[in-house]
Amino acid sequence: MLRIAICDDETDSRDSLRIQLEKIINSESEDIVYEFLSGERTVSFLKKHPGEIDLLFLDVEMSGINGMKTAGNIREFDKSLMIVFVTGYADYVFDGYQIGALDYLMKPVTIEKLLPVYKRVRELLLQNEGANFVLKNTEGLYRFPYEDILYFYSDRRLVNLVTAKGSYPFYGKLDVIEEKVGVSFVRIHQRYLVNEIKVRHIGNSSIIISGVGGETAELPVSRALKEAATEKLARAMLRG
Structure with missing residues (x-):
């Protein structure tokens, strides 16, 4: 479109x-x-x-x-x-x-x-079709380059796409989005899917990631996903 x-x-x-x-x-x-x-x-x-x-x-x-x-x-x-x-x-x-x-x-x-x-x-x-995530909500149609996305988080039936400029809610399922966005996004929790290049710190039970307006955000890492998630994120941080 x-x-x-x-x-x-x-x-x-x-x-x-x-x-x-x-x-x-x-x-x-x-x-x-x-x-x-x-x-x-x-x-x-x-x-x-x-x-x-x-x-x-x-x-x-x-x-x-x-x-x-x-x-x-x-x-x-x-x-x-x-x-x-x-x-x-x-x-x-x-x-x-x-x-x-x-x-x-x-x-x-x-x-x-x-x-x-x-x-x-x-x-x-x-x-550039494969380099963008397209969503539609009540405000209209949006196209975001993957490199600009910080993370996704789900809230019941809504998923929020978060960039440095703000959060954009739309109806969707995080499992489906995870399959679509590919390996550069890492599932750290049932409710959170993060862009590996935006992670700034990996803790025991949480990560620090870039947030809205240049601030940082602390997101939880679940026990079930901790080992796989921290390994992927650590490799990404080492690659720079």
Whole structure:
């Protein structure tokens, strides 16, 4: 699934780009999920909903903070979002690449201009498909790189995915998640599954792991899983 957003302060420009996109996307699995009227709203939303958007079409010439400033603000907390600038002036192109833009499109945007960018985005998503964990909850769809996940913990029917930015609950079973995420995540307890590279200390009955906001968290290690879990975690810590 490809989640797309458009940020442009001109209604006609947003409508025009959306119409062109609707001609080429797979409507069964892809959506243009959001449209933003300003850079400020875009930044605010993305901070609160990490991983929910894969691709952002961002107008350069906007009132308030312009597209370049918007992209710079986004890169302070999100390095992986694919950004494509939409502009009427070629002067901004070099600046766009400096802040990690995937590409740029000159206005007016036509299918002929859009299609190569779209194909490139699809290829990149396919390449990275195995490196992300996707969840869906009442807030929307989220995609997290495995390297950003600290740990999972279950609470009855809910599982919480924890990153440095916060905790994201969704319905699931920890056993199923353990099979999906692979060997880099270690089961330390019936309720806890941790990313081995995030563990900072191994104790007798608990571990210290990176937590929300740069803090650390202490999680219990069950007796039944202690031997296998501590062996795997110790090897990971020795590898650095």
